[in-house]
Amino acid sequence: MTTLLVHRRPARGAASRLPAVVGGLAVALIAAVLLFPSWFATHSPETNDVLNAFAPPSADHLLGTDQLGRDVFSRLVHGARLSVTIGLVATVVGVVLGSALGLAAAAGGKWADVAVMRLTDVWLAFPEVLLALLVIALIGPGAANVAVAIGVAATPYYGRLVRGQALAVARSEYVEAARVLGIGPVRTALRHVLPNVGGPVVVLASLGTGSAVVAAAGLSLLGLGPLPPTPEWGAMLAEGQSYLSTAWWIAVFPGAAIVAVVLAVTALGRAVQSRSLR
Amino acid sequence: MRSVLRRVVAGVAVLWGAVTLTFLAVALTGGNQVDSVIGPDAASVPGLREQVAAQYGLDRPLVVQYADRLGGLLTGDLGRSYQRGQSVWGLLADQVGPTLALAATAAVTGVGLAVLLAVATAGRGRAVRRAASALEALIVALPPFWLGIVLLSVFSFGLRWFPAFGADGPASLVLPALALALPIAGVLAQVMRQELEVAEGRPFALSARARGLGERQLLLRHTLRHALLPVTTLSAWTVGTLVGGAVLVEQVFSRPGLGRVLVEAVKHRDTPVVTAVVTLAALVFVVTSALADLLYPVIDARLRTEEGR
């Protein structure tokens, strides 16, 4: 989660709105591609046209064709759904597991807090990619398992954030009031603490989604993701790697798509971050 | 001295936790471990499963297996690979060197580039800073594996400046180390510039200027030290990123190393090898963050005395 570490001060002035606007538009475009790929795709992503294999970018095939004559642009468009969804699902898994941990630490008293903190200490000692690989070794490869693995690896970041926010909220006056009124800790956590923790988690999650998309593509580059002929960016990268010197467009464009998504999501996440800090 | 001791104890505790966590994870999910060693006849040959389980010591109570694993780690025994049957340490021993060389080169390159970038742009005009920060945001977003592919096709297949594979000599390190280092440099440069710019405004800088120190000299002698603070605070993160990135970069550059062994092992569900590599990574992480924690006050104290002058 590269992006998490760079905590920038809220930017000042109108100039800082530009990345936010661009990021927002880009994310909207990605969402549209995700939901309605057939609006954008010029060809079917899986139909072969073997006699037209390795065609360079042209008016007919915007980003060229791959080794089976499939349109790279259309595969990118259709691949967005799986590639981005894996990242989103991974983030949801991380947020859900992390929130459960964080809230348990905040609501469960001193020992629970110590236990969760020490657990996340250990968890964070594993580099994310390696932890995800360990999870895959245990549960097996495939798109869904890749998402789970990345989510599990990202969990401690969310756990710590939620715990910190929850503790801050818990010390606030209205939670104190709830306690005086005799409302149980679980209910307090769900009704009062959780909603107030939401903002920063959304920021972290939007930044984390970018990293998760990259991680998913990486694992699928290693051959642990979805099966062919399913279009998916990491798998396309892996396929194209063999043809780099003759048909660079097969591998280079999926990588560029990943970069574009990360940039868009990060820009948006930063914009939300600076707004919420203002 | 006491703080050192405390840090060491904490590090050992985290490591012990890491071993325990992987052990539990494997024990809880790995019901079919033995089956993956045996293959398809697990059910059909009576007694086979038990026999192989006994061979790998998997028939003993979990507590005993756990104690055995901890004891083994203390004596440097990482267990035996399911897939290859040989000792895990034997499998890994030759691979540590290339991975270490790659990670170390990338770390040095990354820090070096970050310092250059930060020093060259800190305190400059808005346009320069904004261009630099856009560039940094871009390289941070570049996945090392894709960067590797692009570097490979341009400098290795295209211009033929650098070898495309292997771990022979320094030339083979250039491209993979660069692919790993650039994103790290991006992050470090961002943080360093902030640190530099904050330091610029501090009283010591003003007094130094008053004493007639040139801007360059000031930057080099004082503020650069400030810039190195984030390197220590981010060192554990850097190590994690390097190790994770190395797995993919080794794959892209067909380099020998721990990453390739790990990926093979993941594909074969060879849990002893996977847990060994992951634990090794955790060890490196723990040692680095302990060192960073111990160094930080030292550097910080020096800075404070300097500024106090």
Next chain:
Amino acid sequence: MPSRSRLLGLGLTLLTAAVVGLAGCAAGGAAPEQSGDTPRRGGTLTFGTTGEPDSWDVHVSVSSLSALALRSVHDSLVHQKSDGTFEPWLAKSWTVSDDGLRYTFQLREDVTFSDGTRFDAEAVKANFDHVVDPATKSRNAKTIIGPYAGTEVAGPFTAVVTFKSPFSPFLSAASSPYLGFHSPKALAEHRADIAAGGKNVVGTGPFVFTELKAGQEAVFTRREGYAWAPGGGTGKAESYLDGFRLQFLADDSARVGALSSGQLDVADQVPATRLAELRAQGRVQLKDRDNVGAPFTYNFNVTKAPFDDKDVRLAVQSAVDTEAITKGLFQGSYSRAWSVLTASTPGYAAEVERTWGYDQAKAKGLLDKAGYTATDPEGYRTRDGKRLALDLVYASEFTSKEQLDYHTALKDSLKQVGVELVLKPLDTPSIVKAFGTGDYHLGAFSFTAPDGSLLRTAFHSASLPADGGSNVSRVSDPEIDGWLDEALRTADVGARNALYAKVQRKVLAEGLVLPTFVGKRSFGVQPRVHGFELDVQNLPRLDQVWVG
């Protein structure tokens, strides 16, 4: 655990054969390099190949990688010349008994292993017995040694190899590196360690296996005093090279890139898509030859519905434009296959050409006839509400990118006639299980074999995968069995090939198979390398190579 090892053995045979499809024996190799220079002694060759073999014991291994590396370490009894006939090697002469059951070899008397042990009839016996020993868990050698009964030591240098039934392909088997010889001392003292490679491997060949760096490279050095190369009389015996390093580079682009940037002297398995490019650049020499044996072929499991219906099988066979796919995918470097043998394999039946092929209308008609007339929302045909879906199982670990691309192309072709092809990548234990039990519709392989005798392994009813064969179609046809049994007893090559032709016609007509493309064994070679030639089994003879 005999059944386990056998099952695993056969599975691996199939798997690796799928990828490997390499060595073999073609008629007529390229003419030797004419460079004008005189051979120079010295220098080391850097040779990049795809990976490490499954085992460094040739008696165990099924991978062609072991043959490639260890051809230089192990000599054979006889040597097959480019015209397909045999010449003396470790055996000075041989005779075959009239009943075809006894092969008597007179051995050379001056041969030693690199550990100093003498090569004699006892060594032959120890090695062949090691091949068939169940504890060896041989994956290939045991198959090619056929109905081996035993070896009699009739004299110190006279070995009589006997068989339970006539076995006409034995000489070609004996010429392969898989029936090469380990030092009896190595077999006696550390037979279990031979598979680990390095110094554990001791042969009589022109190179000595000195070092293995797991996952990285294997190092071989010249065997001083080597003087028993086949086809002698050239006055040369020891290798020119001081040695060679075999580097393992699984990634195609890295391997080819390393060759074109000059880091490798020789690169193995240049992918089809790169052949044209390298040829055009002209900076490296390309040595390639069609694979000998079976082309990459999809086998249809006749025991699993709906493939028990011949119409469905023939429909699938006609739905795929193998000509166009082969041309597009491999950029014209590979040719389409017409039969279950490649055209360069002795016994190939040229008369099957153009008797079958792509005909989408025919495929659709056959599927209608078979009752698959309804269509589901996704466009696939159904019968009685059940979708026409076929499972293609393959070993993810042993499937090359080229093969995976072909699977993808097949999936798309079948989709166009309303058939769903489900790709099922399996790990090794699972695929062995699938082939053992018959739980699949299609399995795809290419095979390496010296001649039509591979048809017996592929289509005889006694060659089911569970019995150690590769009859993945699971066909049990008395007529085919009869022809194949007769071929084994037929010493006359022409008569034998006529029987093989009958088999080829029938397996195509019955829709048991879809042959696709004929791969190439291709090596890229730097100009400074001289004398690099492939033998009839498509293996390089590195003792004849020298570097300028």
